[in-house]
Amino acid sequence: MPEFTTLEHENLNKAVYGALCDALIQGRFQPGDRLKIRDLAEQFGISVTPIRDAILRLANDEAIIFRSPRDIRIPDLSEGRYREIRAIRIKLEGLAAETAAQVATSADIEVLERILCENEKAIEAGDRLKGAELNQAFHFMLPQIAGLPVLNGILRRLWLQMGPHISDAYLPGGRAMIDHHYPVVEALKRHDSGAASMAIVDDILLGGKPILERIERGAERKAL
Amino acid sequence: MPEFTTLEHENLNKAVYGALCDALIQGRFQPGDRLKIRDLAEQFGISVTPIRDAILRLANDEAIIFRSPRDIRIPDLSEGRYREIRAIRIKLEGLAAETAAQVATSADIEVLERILCENEKAIEAGDRLKGAELNQAFHFMLPQIAGLPVLNGILRRLWLQMGPHISDAYLPGGRAMIDHHYPVVEALKRHDSGAASMAIVDDILLGGKPILERIERGAERKAL
DNA sequence: ACAAGATATTTGATGCATCTTTTTTGAACT
DNA sequence: AGTTCAAAAAAGATGCATCAAATATCTTGT
Numbered sequence: 001m002p003e004f005t006t007l008e009h010e011n012l013n014k015a016v017y018g019a020l021c022d023a024l025i026q027g028r029f030q031p032g033d034r035l036k037i038r039d040l041a042e043q044f045g046i047s048v049t050p051i052r053d054a055i056l057r058l059a060n061d062e063a064i065i066f067r068s069p070r071d072i073r074i075p076d077l078s079e080g081r082y083r084e085i086r087a088i089r090i091k092l093e094g095l096a097a098e099t100a101a102q103v104a105t106s107a108d109i110e111v112l113e114r115i116l117c118e119n120e121k122a123i124e125a126g127d128r129l130k131g132a133e134l135n136q137a138f139h140f141m142l143p144q145i146a147g148l149p150v151l152n153g154i155l156r157r158l159w160l161q162m163g164p165h166i167s168d169a170y171l172p173g174g175r176a177m178i179d180h181h182y183p184v185v186e187a188l189k190r191h192d193s194g195a196a197s198m199a200i201v202d203d204i205l206l207g208g209k210p211i212l213e214r215i216e217r218g219a220e221r222k223a224l
Numbered sequence: 225m226p227e228f229t230t231l232e233h234e235n236l237n238k239a240v241y242g243a244l245c246d247a248l249i250q251g252r253f254q255p256g257d258r259l260k261i262r263d264l265a266e267q268f269g270i271s272v273t274p275i276r277d278a279i280l281r282l283a284n285d286e287a288i289i290f291r292s293p294r295d296i297r298i299p300d301l302s303e304g305r306y307r308e309i310r311a312i313r314i315k316l317e318g319l320a321a322e323t324a325a326q327v328a329t330s331a332d333i334e335v336l337e338r339i340l341c342e343n344e345k346a347i348e349a350g351d352r353l354k355g356a357e358l359n360q361a362f363h364f365m366l367p368q369i370a371g372l373p374v375l376n377g378i379l380r381r382l383w384l385q386m387g388p389h390i391s392d393a394y395l396p397g398g399r400a401m402i403d404h405h406y407p408v409v410e411a412l413k414r415h416d417s418g419a420a421s422m423a424i425v426d427d428i429l430l431g432g433k434p435i436l437e438r439i440e441r442g443a444e445r446k447a448l
Numbered sequence: 449a450c451a452a453g454a455t456a457t458t459t460g461a462t463g464c465a466t467c468t469t470t471t472t473t474g475a476a477c478t
Numbered sequence: 479a480g481t482t483c484a485a486a487a488a489a490g491a492t493g494c495a496t497c498a499a500a501t502a503t504c505t506t507g508t
Contacts, residue, residue: 011293011491013280037460047493052460053280056237060284062377069235070459070500084374091315150308150385153286154378161374235461261490271463276490294470294489 012050016040017057024063024074024163025136026129031076031164031218035064063160077165079215085158086208092151093139093204094197097184099146101196104188108145112138112185119178132167135177135207142200145188162211169210176206236274240264241281248287248298248387249360250353255300255388255442259288287384301389303439309382310432316375317363317428318421321408323370325420328412332369336362336409343402356391359401359431366424369412386435393434400430 023029040051055072058064065075100108115138122131136159143152159166170177180203187196247253264275279296282288289299324332339362346355360383367376383390394401404427411420 013491036458038458048460049492049494053277053491055460056277056281057284060281062374066460068500069461072460080371081374084372087319088316088375088378091319092312095311095315147304148308150286150305150382151312154312158374237461260488262488272490273462273464277461279490290490292470293491296490 012046013053013057016044016046016050016054019044020054020058021063021160021163024058024160025132025166027164027167029074029164031074033074035072035074037072058160061157061160063157063163074164076218077162077215079212079219082162082165082208082211082215085162086204089155089158089204090201092154093142093200096142096146096148096151096155097187097196097200098193099148100142101188101191101193103147104145104191108141109185109188112141112181112188115141116178116181116185119181123175123178126171128167128171131177132170135170136166138181142184165211165214169214172210172213176209179203180206236270237277237281240268240270240274240278243268244278244282245287245384245387248282248384249390250356251388251391253298253388255298257298259296259298261296282384285381285384287381287387298388300442301386301439303436303443306386306389306432306435306439309386310428313379313382313428314425316378317366317424320366320370320372320375320379321411321420321424322417323372324366325412325415325417327371328369328415332365333409333412336365336405336412339365340402340405340409343405347399347402350395352391352394355401356394359394360390362405366408389435389438393438396434396437400433403427404430 035055037048037051037055040055041048044051055064059066059072062075065073067073115134119131119134119138121127122134139159140152140155143149143155180199183199184196184203187193187199259279261272261275261279264279265272268275279288283290283296286299289297291297339358343355343358343362345351346358363383364376364379367373367379404423407423408420408427411417411423
């Protein structure tokens with residue numbers, strides 16, 4: 001019985017979608033930025049159809065919004081919405097960590113440890129983008145180890161929605177973005193579901209502080 | 225600060241998407257059914273572009289799959305995937321019920337009671353589609369009462385993915401689909417978060433039994 | 449300088465043609 | 479009857495023209 005997955009076959013639509021996702025997550029777009037289908041078509045050197053496909057998909061992901069039928073924007077992230085996303089992540093990533101702790105292999109743990117090692121180097125080098133990318137890779141490994149593709153899809157979308165805030169919060173966050181990864185890995189080694197779940201929840205809460213601070217500062221700027 | 229929502233403005237694309245969603249949830253498609261963009265364009269009496277838009281969106285929702293670049297199908301739902309969806313729903317709808325219990329107004333509770341009353345009539349009349357629709361309305365009310373739009377979006381997508389199984393499981397499920405709704409409402413009246421969460425979890429587990437039985441029977445048929 | 453209204457330009461939605469790839473059908477052979 | 483191969487048909491992706499609605503700009507008046 002084949003699993004319920006979207007086939008990853010290559011076409012312009014997917015390539016554009018991937019590029020726009022990367023740009024969102026890397027903070028290359030800012031809240032309020034306007035996207036125009038014809039502009040992007042010109043930048044990518046292709047017709048409007050695959051751009052339009054990718055844009056509609058991102059709107060479905062709630063990573064971009066149609067402020068009106070002709071006005072496509074990068075949305076801001078309200079404090080309320082961020083808190084909701086964080087509460088959802090706590091529940092879902094907690095579930096993923098719990099399940100991953102039950103089934104993780106030595107190979108899985110090696111991958112996680114390699115990610116941590118590279119992330120130490122990124123922090124050392126002040127490489128904000130690399131660090132944010134590795135942080136995401138770590139979080140995305142847990143549902144993969146746990147064998148939870150549906151949850152993986154949900155998490156991917158939540159990451160897109162937080163995108164413009166993540167990489168900017170990374171350096172201010174410093175070690176807060178990585179310190180709790182170690183106890184997660186230790187709990188996986190011991191097959192300790194409870195400890196894994198608690199550690200990832202701590203990571204989400206601690207890692208969320210600089211994001212909340214950034215959102216609050218953004219709200220203050222808007223109120224001026 | 226505007227909330228992060230997709231604006232609901234009217235166009236053919238959205239109309240088609242809504243119609244296909246309804247068809248999925250009402251079990252008018254069966255797992256394995258093939259969709260063809262040109263066929264649907266002919267049925268809806270419009271060009272392929274808005275059909276294609278809607279199809280790509282449903283693929284993004286993981287409600288339909290591209291088995292290959294030219295073969296669009298309604299996916300089956302494996303037992304493993306259904307169990308995962310159920311585990312995610314337990315976490316998220318538990319969170320929604322818990323939060324809804326804190327903030328529910330008398331008006332909210334009246335809406336839920338009206339849904340229950342109508343569902344009693346649907347069960348009495350053996351109206352499978354009406355009953356499934358009201359069951360969904362009940363579950364979707366909780367994130368709305370709780371003020372959790374992100375969670376609402378996740379739940380909508382999960383419902384689409386279970387779509388072809390839900391309405392068929394409704395009559396076999398009988399009162400199992402509705403009995404636990406009453407304690408949920410009672411807990412909301414008392415603002416009892418713990419009880420609301422436990423009751424919705426019970427509802428999901430009990431209501432999931434006929435769906436699991438259906439999936440197991442489907443797997444048996446495929447093994448023949 | 450600001451506001452209101454008119455005009456011009458822009459922008460997304462949709463229809464449709466074309467291309468390439470995939471699927472289906474038919475013929476031949478065993 | 480079943481298999482294999484070739485040919486025909488079909489199907490999604492993409493390019494692009496057109497339309498209508500929305501946005502931006504300009505002009506006029508206060």
